[in-house]
Amino acid sequence: MSERPTPEETVATAIAREVVDGETVAVGTLAPVPASGVLLAHFTHAPRARVVIINHPDYWPFRNGSKEFYDFAQRGNFDLFFLSGGQIDRHGNLNLVAVGDPRAPRVRFPGGAGAAMLYYLARRVVVFRLEHTPRIFVERVDVVASPGASPPNVVRPGGPSKVVTPLCVFRFERETRRLVVESLHPGVTRDELASRTGFPLEFAPDAGTAPAPTGAQLATLRGRVRDSLRKVYPRFADAI
Amino acid sequence: MAVAGHVGSDYERLRPEFRVIDNPFAPAERVMLVPAIRPDVALLHAFLAAPDGTLLLDPNEDDALLAQASRAVFASAERLTTVDEVRRAGTGVVLEGVHVTGVVEIPGGARPTLVRGAYAIDLGHVAEYLEAAGDDVAFKDYLARHVGV
DSSP: EEEEEEEHHHHHHHHHTTTOTTSSEOSSOOHHHHHHHHHHHHHHTTTTEEEETTTTSSSOOOHHHHHHHHHHHHTTSSSSSOOOSSSSETTEEOOOOOOOEEESSEEEOOOHHHHHHHHSSEEEEEEEOOSSTTEEESOSSSOOSSOOOOTTTTOOOOOOEEOOOSSSSOOOOOOTEEEEEEETTOOOOHHHHTTSSOOOOOOOEEEEOOOOOOOOHHHHHHIIIIIHHHHTTHHHHHHH | EESSSSSTTTHHHTTTTTTEEEETTTEEEEEOOOOOOOOSEEEEEEHHHHHHEEEEEEEOOOHHHHHOSSSEEEEEEEEEHHHHHHHHHHHSSOOOOGGSSSEOOTTTTTTTSOOOTTTTHHHHHHHHHHHHOOOOOHHHHHHHHOOOO
C-alpha cells in the first residue's frame, strides 16, 4: 500500500473536513469521491452525521423514489450537498448543460435541473472536480445552469461554500461573489495553480498549505470506506 | 407546477415554457413554474403484478409517480400473482391497479438493465447496445439478434 495519496484521496480527505458532526449530509449520483469523503468523516469525526448516499443500501432512508429525496431537499433539510460542473467559473456558476452555444453545442452535458434546485436549497454546497484545468475552471461558463449567487428576491437559503480539486480548495465569498483560494494541497505551487486555472486567482489572506491526508485517514479510505463504497460504486472501489 | 431554485439560471432563457412569476403567497419572491409532464403511455417493469393491475415496484425509482402522470400504463412483471401476495410482499412500493391499463408476465423483462434483488445490470450488453445504436445497419442487426424484428 502506497502512502502517497491519489488525487481522489486528496479530494475525499478535503471533503471530509467539510462534514460537521450531527448535520444532515447527502451525496447524489455519479459522486464516488464525495461519497468517500463523507464516509471517511462519518467513520472518524462525524459519527452522528445523518448520511444520505443515493443508491447506497445502508444510507438511503427513502422508500418512494427520488421524488421523496427531492422533496426532502426542497424543504431545506440538507446541511451539506455536493455538485460538480462541466465548467465552473470564478463566480461559482456551474455549467451542466453544454459547451458553446447550447442550441448547437460542441459538448453536451447531462443537464442540471436537479443541481439548479439543490444549489439553492442545500445550506452548504461543496463543488468538486477531479480535473483542474483551464477548460474546466473558466472565466465565465457558457451556460449558467446553476448560478453561484442570487438577488434578494430569490428564495435561496443555501449556496456554494467551497470548491475542492486535487490542487486546491477555493472558498466562495458571498460578499464579493467570487472564489478565493483558501489552501493549496501539499506540493502545489501558486504558479502551477495559476497556470491550470482559467481565471485570475485571488488568495485568502491566510491561504496556506492544506494538511496532507494522514496515514490513518488513508487506511480508513482504503479499508472501511472502500468496503462500504463497493455496495454502490463497485467498479470505482476496485479501481482506486 | 412550482419548483424550488432555478430562478435566475439560464433555464429561464433556454426553456421558454418555464415561467417565472411573483409568488402569490409571498409577492416579494420570484418563483419558477414548469408545465407538468403528461405522457400518453408509461411502460414499467414491476417485481410483481396482479391481474387487476396492482403492482409491486422498486422503491428507489419513481415508477408510481410516472404511472399516475400517464394516460395509459402498461407493466411487465417478473411474476404474475394474486393481489394478496402483491400487498403482503412488503419489499417495494404498491401501486393500486386503478392506475394501470394492462399487465403481462415477462421474467427478465428489465434486461439488460437490473431488477434489484433478482438480477444485475448486464454491462456487456449495454456496451453492445451503445455500439449498435450509433449506426442504422448495426442497429437493425442488433434488433434482429435480440428482439427478433
